[in-house]
Amino acid sequence: MLDQTYYEKTDAILSEFPPEEKSLIPIIQEIQEAFTYVPPEILGYVAGKIGISEAKAYSVASFYENFSFEPKGKYVIRVCDGTACHVRKSTPILEALQSTLGLSKRKHTTDDLLFTVETVSCLGACGLAPAITINGEVHSKMTPEKMMDLLEGLKGEEAE
Known part of the structure; x- marks a missing residue:
């Protein structure tokens, strides 16, 4: 379970983009930049905020090799x-x-x-x-x- 700071940072990222499906990739890029990876819980949270299914968000994020669901080192x-x-x-x-x-x-x-x-x-x-x-x-x-x-x-x- 992620602590609240992850969700606060994600909300700040979400505020930079229109809440629509076409914003998904740039949002995921910003999340990975902020956390060094894309926490699965956050991906589900983002999906809900921009009105798409979790399955859709996961299919997009898992399609691109550049996105990682596991934490990376410093x-x-x-x-x-x-x-x-x-x-x-x-x-x-x-x-x-x-x-x-x-x-x-x-x-x-x-x-x-x-x-x-x-x-x-x-x-x-x-x-x-x-x-x-x-x-x-x-x-x-x-x-x-x-x-x-x-x-x-x-x-x-x-x-x-």
Whole structure:
């Protein structure tokens, strides 16, 4: 069960859009931006507020890969596995991250909600391969060692 602040923030988001079906996607985008994911309870709440069924809201939200129903970490690390990155050895970077953070193909987010690791088909940075992003910031010509240095830096920021 979510606390009241989720509903208050959602009401603030809803106030920015007309209460109609065509507002659903931008509302969901704002909710994900605010909470790092789309809480299922909130999606049902939004459906009621804009006059559509929960089933319709879920079908829209689940259609788009970008929407997540599970909380993401403070740092979202996306490892490119497109052709250029894959050939330039992005897999060892992913494996090093998963091993270090205790993650797997099924578990993408650390228990402390600090890190989420995802693979993506392309970051559009093929000339910089292998590439990753951390919260949208591109890091190029990565190696497992460079990745571990970045990870340690992020952990250090949290300790301060």
